[in-house]
Amino acid sequence: MSTETLEHVAAEQKAASQGTLKMSARDINVFYGQKQAINKVSIDVTQENVTAFIGPSGCGKSTFLRTLNRMNDTVAGARVEGSITLDGEDIYASSMDVVQLRARVGMVFQKPNPFPKSIYENVAYGPRIHGLASSRVEMDQIVEKSLKRAGLWDEVKDRLSDSGTALSGGQQQRLCIARAIAVDPEVILMDEPCSALDPIATAKIEELIHELRGRFAIVIVTHNMQQAARVSQRTAFFHLGNLVEYGDTSEIFTNPREVRTKDYITGRYG
Amino acid sequence: MMSGTDLPPSARTSMTQANSPDRTPTDWTSPVMRKRIARRYAQERRFRLMGLGAVALSAGFLLFLLVSMVSGGLSGFIRTEIKLPIDFPHSPLLIDPAILKSANAERALANANLPAVTSAAAKAAFGAQGGDAILSDSAWVAVKDALIEDPGLLQRQAVIAVPAASDIDLAAKREGSAAAEQIVAQLKGKRALATRLNFGFLTASDGTDPTQVGIWGALKGSLLTMAVTLLLSFPVGVLSAIYLEEYAPRNRWTDLIEVSINNLAAVPSIIFGLLGLAVFLNMWDLPRSAALVGGLTLALMTMPVIVIAGRNAVKAVPPSIRDAALGVGASPVQVVFHHVLPLAMPGILTGTIIGMARALGETAPLLMIGMRAFISAAPSGFTAPATVLPVQVFLWSDEVSKGFVEKTSAAIIVLLVFLLAMNGLAIYLRNKFEIRW
Numbered sequence: 001m002s003t004e005t006l007e008h009v010a011a012e013q014k015a016a017s018q019g020t021l022k023m024s025a026r027d028i029n030v031f032y033g034q035k036q037a038i039n040k041v042s043i044d045v046t047q048e049n050v051t052a053f054i055g056p057s058g059c060g061k062s063t064f065l066r067t068l069n070r071m072n073d074t075v076a077g078a079r080v081e082g083s084i085t086l087d088g089e090d091i092y093a094s095s096m097d098v099v100q101l102r103a104r105v106g107m108v109f110q111k112p113n114p115f116p117k118s119i120y121e122n123v124a125y126g127p128r129i130h131g132l133a134s135s136r137v138e139m140d141q142i143v144e145k146s147l148k149r150a151g152l153w154d155e156v157k158d159r160l161s162d163s164g165t166a167l168s169g170g171q172q173q174r175l176c177i178a179r180a181i182a183v184d185p186e187v188i189l190m191d192e193p194c195s196a197l198d199p200i201a202t203a204k205i206e207e208l209i210h211e212l213r214g215r216f217a218i219v220i221v222t223h224n225m226q227q228a229a230r231v232s233q234r235t236a237f238f239h240l241g242n243l244v245e246y247g248d249t250s251e252i253f254t255n256p257r258e259v260r261t262k263d264y265i266t267g268r269y270g
Numbered sequence: 271m272m273s274g275t276d277l278p279p280s281a282r283t284s285m286t287q288a289n290s291p292d293r294t295p296t297d298w299t300s301p302v303m304r305k306r307i308a309r310r311y312a313q314e315r316r317f318r319l320m321g322l323g324a325v326a327l328s329a330g331f332l333l334f335l336l337v338s339m340v341s342g343g344l345s346g347f348i349r350t351e352i353k354l355p356i357d358f359p360h361s362p363l364l365i366d367p368a369i370l371k372s373a374n375a376e377r378a379l380a381n382a383n384l385p386a387v388t389s390a391a392a393k394a395a396f397g398a399q400g401g402d403a404i405l406s407d408s409a410w411v412a413v414k415d416a417l418i419e420d421p422g423l424l425q426r427q428a429v430i431a432v433p434a435a436s437d438i439d440l441a442a443k444r445e446g447s448a449a450a451e452q453i454v455a456q457l458k459g460k461r462a463l464a465t466r467l468n469f470g471f472l473t474a475s476d477g478t479d480p481t482q483v484g485i486w487g488a489l490k491g492s493l494l495t496m497a498v499t500l501l502l503s504f505p506v507g508v509l510s511a512i513y514l515e516e517y518a519p520r521n522r523w524t525d526l527i528e529v530s531i532n533n534l535a536a537v538p539s540i541i542f543g544l545l546g547l548a549v550f551l552n553m554w555d556l557p558r559s560a561a562l563v564g565g566l567t568l569a570l571m572t573m574p575v576i577v578i579a580g581r582n583a584v585k586a587v588p589p590s591i592r593d594a595a596l597g598v599g600a601s602p603v604q605v606v607f608h609h610v611l612p613l614a615m616p617g618i619l620t621g622t623i624i625g626m627a628r629a630l631g632e633t634a635p636l637l638m639i640g641m642r643a644f645i646s647a648a649p650s651g652f653t654a655p656a657t658v659l660p661v662q663v664f665l666w667s668d669e670v671s672k673g674f675v676e677k678t679s680a681a682i683i684v685l686l687v688f689l690l691a692m693n694g695l696a697i698y699l700r701n702k703f704e705i706r707w
Contacts, residue, residue: 074596076520103599113590115609125608126598176594183598 019046022187022217023068023105028082030063030072037063040082041243043236045187050209050218052232052249054225056264059238061221062110065189068219069105070098086187103130106185106216110192112172114164114179119156122164122175123147126183142182150178151208170201177208181216188212190220194227206231225265229253237261339682346680349468349481350442351431352405352457356391356413358424363387370421379417384410388432396457404453406433406481431464436480436673445672471680475648476662480673483666485684487648491561491641491656492630492688494649498565499629500622503572507625508611508618510573511580516606535574542571543638551639559640562652567635572625579621583614615703623696630689633660659685 023045030038038060045051045068053061063072070091072078084091091101103126114122123143126132133139143160147153152174156167164175173193180188190209194202209218209231222228228235229249236246237260245252245261256262297303365382369375388410392402409432416430417423423430434442441450442463457463474484510531518524546567550556556563587610595605636642641657642665649656657665663685666678 069597071593071596074592099599099601101599102597107593107597109590109593109597111590113588113594115591115594116613125595125600129598129600129604129608179594179598 019048021045022047023084023086025064025068025084026082028064028067028080028084030060030067030081031079032075033077037241038067039241041238043243043246045217045219046234047217048214049233050213050220050231051234051236052228053219053221053236053238054223054228054264055238055244057223060241061236061238062191064238065191065219065221068187068189069102069107071102071107073098103183104185105187105189106180106183108173108176108180108188108190108193111196112169112176114167114172114175116163116165118161119147119164119167119175120160123178123182126179130183132183146178146182147175149181149212150174151204151211152178168201170197170204173197173201173205174208177205177212181212185216187217187219190218192221192223195223202227225253237264239264339679339686342676343679343681343683345443345445346676346683347468347471348443348465349470350434350439351464351466352409352434352438353429353462353464354388354391354405354409354413354432355395355427355429356387357394357427359426361387361390363424365424367421367424370417370424375418375421376414379414384414388413396462404435404438404457406435407479408482409433431466433481434463436671439481440673440676443676445676471677472684476644476646476657476665480669480671480677483674483677485659485662485681487645488657488659488662488681489684489688490648491564491645492658494561494652494656495564495568495636495658496626496630496692498562498652499568499572500626502566502569503576503625504622506569507573507576507622508580511577511584511618512606512611514577515581515584516602516610531574531577535578537571538634539571539632540634540638542567543635545570546635546639557653557655559643559645559655559657560653561649561656563639564636564641564656564658565652567639568629568632571632571635572622572629575625575628576618576621579624580614580618583617583621584610586617587613612703616700619696619700619703623693623700626692626696627689630692631660631685633664636661637664659688 021044025041025043028038028041029036041060041064043051043064053065055061066072067080067084068091072080080092086101086105090096091105115125117125120143123146124133124139127139127142133142144153144157147156152171155171156162156175164172167175173196177188177193194205197205206227209220212218220228220231232249234247235249235252237244237252237256237258239260245256245258247257252261253265256265363382363384365378369378388405389402392405392409395401396404412432413430416428433439437446437450438454438457440446441454442465444451446454454463470482471484472489473486474482475487477483514524514527518527546563550563550566551558556566591609591613592605595609596602600608636658641661643655643657644665645655645657659681663678663681666674666681
């Protein structure tokens with residue numbers, strides 16, 4: 001990559017990073033029993049950008065991701081301190097309905113986990129429990145639109161009644177993405193969505209993330225630094241439960257401020 | 271070996287390099303190695319043979335049980351009949367032929383002195399000395415049924431097949447006394463014997479005459495009791511399993527409850543019978559020896575089995591499915607009823623089969639709550655006096671009369687068929703619910 005293009009990209013990403021604020025985390029501490037997993041982390045997530053969390057295993061990036069839609073509530077002994085807002089609303093406030101929050105902040109998991117039901121039912125499940133479709137026709141439209149957005153429609157349109165678990169790993173993960181976007185969330189959290197996939201399936205998911213960017217605020221956790229560089233505009237580097245550095249992806253990868261970040265992205269450890 | 275951590279990295283590497291040439295290369299074809307391999311194969315063969323032996327042994331026991339039950343019990347479904355000639359116009363029958371065509375025929379015949387007519391006919395046909403003793407006490411019922419079927423019989427001499435007495439029946443099946451065998455031989459000479467399927471065994475209830483008893487009362491009692499047990503223990507057991515597994519906080523109390531439930535599953539069944547006696551009969555004043563009380567008692571016994579199996583089944587549902595459902599905004603109840611329960615259902619049903627099969631075969635606790643009474647009519651409802659199949663088997667096996675031996679075996683066959691039908695249904699349901707991944 002020439003210096004000129006690099007500067008060009010950097011300028012573009014800088015402009016993008018001035019996006020509208022979607023989620024904002026302030027001084028987040030997470031404890032599992034006595035053990036502190038996250039230490040005073042503050043991050044802003046913007047509507048237009050893909051935000052990537054990188055860092056070595058056990059650094060707390062997945063834990064932090066799960067605080068953004070309160071999935072940590074289901075873990076016994078987990079405790080979250082600090083404040084996280086979604087459009088200015090505190091998501092840990094008692095007035096916040098956690099079920100609705102998870103519809104607004106959708107999630108895609110590390111291992112593809114389609115329900116052992118038909119492809120159609122997988123996508124229709126979310127809209128159905130939230131009452132988003134008033135008729136069968138409307139539900140068909142939602143399912144079709146979601147599968148098209150997830151880039152899976154052409155592959156499965158003739159076998160919507162087949163089991164979702166019969167698809168290949170990459171297709172299953174795209175089905176899970178279709179399931180997440182079927183309820184029309186505002187933010188999509190992706191927890192290492194490609195770690196169980198082969199390179200071709202990974203490329204498809206990355207392409208999909210590009211297409212979904214802008215429509216949804218996307219936060220992605222990844223082990224793979226090249227992936228973070230490819231798909232994200234903003235990158236946060238976590239280490240041992242601390243947020244070491246957070247900035248534009250181009251900055252982090254070309255000109256990190258912290259030594260630890262530099263060591264990690266150049267492969268000294270991780 | 272020395273701990274390598276104190277050494278500089280360079281020293282460590284040189285040591286490993288120095289070590290490697292010291293190891294003699296392994297000779298994979300040496301006699302020691304060959305012997306080891308032979309031993310390994312022998313071990314494998316030995317284990318497979320032992321497994322095969324264990325399976326063969328249990329299959330042998332099962333076969334022995336089935337063969338001895340079927341050979342002893344099948345004759346219980348067959349009854350011996352005697353062809354009794356009756357000359358109706360010349361018999362002392364007190365009945366107006368016209369009434370036989372009316373709706374009152376049944377009652378009129380019951381009062382028409384038929385037993386005496388039958389007895390007289392038997393004496394005329396088979397000898398004045400004990401000629402009527404070869405007929406069952408209820409032989410006249412067969413005569414009555416024949417007359418209702420065809421009132422025209424009254425005008426002529428007819429031959430009616432009536433059930434034989436128990437000792438004649440046994441002798442005809444080559445299990446009776448020498449004296450009875452002699453009578454059977456004579457009857458055979460007169461071509462007066464016939465055998466037919468004993469449908470009465472499936473439609474009648476307990477009685478004193480082994481030729482007349484049936485299993486229907488006990489079968490219906492078992493059905494009612496099992497219905498109460500299932501309706502009570504299945505929902506309660508499944509809900510407790512789900513609550514304990516999905517909702518209850520992990521603390522000392524839940525540990526205590528878990529241990530208690532595990533212990534409850536191992537409590538001898540007679541204790542549950544005592545509990546039923548003390549609580550359901552003495553405290554709640556529920557009717558004695560009723561299917562309702564039996565079902566309640568057996569439900570107490572079955573519940574822990576369902577809870578334990580249910581908890582294991584719920585635990586085996588992959589957490590990723592719960593995450594997936596929570597991730598699209600399902601509430602905890604929706605997660606359980608839309609995803610966890612359907613996936614756990616096959617396991618829960620397996621536990622239920624085991625629990626219900628045990629309850630079906632249970633005798634001891636039912637004796638405690640009075641279900642061992644002699645009940646000669648099928649129970650009319652959940653609160654009517656009833657008995658169940660295993661108790662009926664127990665009661666008949668205790669009878670003095672030899673005719674009950676084959677009836678006991680026949681009752682066991684009915685019990686086993688009931689059990690197989692129940693298990694078959696459960697396996698069908700399980701396969702229906704089973705989701706292929």
